[in-house]
Amino acid sequence: MFDSLSDRLGGVFDKLRGRGALKEQDVRDAMREVRIALLEADVALPVVRRFVDQVTEKAVGQDVLRSVTPGQQVIKIVNDALIETLGGDTTPELDLNATPPIVIMMVGLQGSGKTTSTAKIAKLLKEKHGKKAMMASLDVNRPAAQEQLKVLGEQVGVATLPIIAGQQPTEIATRALQSAKLQAVDVLLLDTAGRLHVDQQLMDEMKAVSAISTPREVLLVVDSLTGQDAVNVAQSFAGQVDLTGVVLTRMDGDARGGAALSMRAVTGKPIKFAGTGEKLDAIEVFQPARVANRILGMGDIVSLVEKAAETVKLEDAEALAKRMEQGKFDMNDLRMQLKQMQSMGGLGALAGMMPGMKKAKAAMAASGMDERVLLRMDAIIGSMTVKERVNPALLNAKRKIRVAKGSGTQVQDVNKLLKMHQEMGKAMKQIKKMGGLKGLAAMFGKGGLEGAMPGLGNALGGMGGGVGSLPDMSKFKK
Known part of the structure; x- marks a missing residue:
């Protein structure tokens, strides 16, 4: 996903490494190229400005310019700033410290990979955290949406709420909570309905479900391939519901990476998971430091x-x-x-x-x-x-x-x-x-x-x- 950005930044840093000493102008010229690279990667303009200003302020300091390896020092500053932009040096985790059933509500636009991500997270909770999970589809608009989640549940070995035709999302949420309590379920994942675009009906529906289920986590699922528009979607949802984190799907695609770099800074919410493929085990806990290393070509x-x-x-x-x-x-x-x-x-x-x-x-x-x-x-x-x-x-x-x-x-x-x-x-x-x-x-x-x-x-x-x-x-x- 970050190949293009990584190549551009690699070219900038190769020039810095090749110099024994750096002048302030050298750093500013390099930061200008970094700015262009980030904008071409579809990173939100306010995020780019903040990032470049932060790096420049630290990189033009006398301790850096007079150091034995100024080029390496600048690269380290950029790496630290990338980690901070992506969410800091701590790995965001799901809040599972509550009385069961803990409710995780999945929200997002239609086509973002929300239903598949729900199954992936349920599988992760079951296999890596030893939790008994249950999934329920509240999507009564998209044809076969509830059947899709049922099939995915069978594939990952996680129970799904039985389908009753004609029930509305709030009714399904109420029944899912009752069923989860009766079956001693640890985590209940609610796959809410999506739309092709953000509308008030979608927001009202989510608010009603949230009021009934009181979710511990509200995860916004966003398709990385939508680029800058993914940030706009995130802002719309964050203004309506109390998000606790973001799930970025299709991180293995050929998107320019702007959504990932902008999401944390724009929403203030951590990226908790990254979908890395179509298989149901292709999901990773998002770790800012490792992603920053990949962007700068340091491997992982x-x-x-x-x-x-x-x-x-x-x-x-x-x-x-x-x-x-x-x-x-x-x-x-x-x-x-x-x-x-x-x-x-x-x-x-x-x-x-x-x-x-x-x-x-x-x-x-x-x-x-x-x-x-x-x-x-x-x-x-x-x-x-x-x-x-x-x-x-x-x-x-x-x-x-x-x-x-x-x-x-x-x-x-x-x-x-x-x-x-x-x-x-x-x-x-x-x-x-x-x-x-x-x-x-x-x-x-x-x-x-x-x-x-x-x-x-x-x-x-x-x-x-x-x-x-x-x-x-x-x-x-x-």
């Missing part, structure tokens, strides 16, 4: 390791770690890593979280490489026999032709995959020489990124500019 290793911990099975990681210690790495191991990368969001998502991988990500896009490369590589391995996967050296010219035909690829694609496997095998041997996983953990820091997902660094390294020395995976393009 913490999120990457957390994602690995969630998706990689412990027994699989331990088994592969043991094989690494022994210097072993066959096609079955490579296939397991490819599947782990898929489950963690694919190459693009991983590259976006790795520090210094912006250029690699850009190279992937320029080469025409897409996420299906992992599927094609998996298909190649799937077309090999059991013996060939264990011992790839068996793959002579005739066998390669068979594998290529079976996977719908070309022989050169099979050769590239074999080359990749060889390089990863060499990397495994180097790890053994370095002292196994202890040496690797020392190299990557506490816990070791590779400890969570062995070989990932080398796999990404082949995409250009990262760690490791794999061949260019972009050759596996469509």
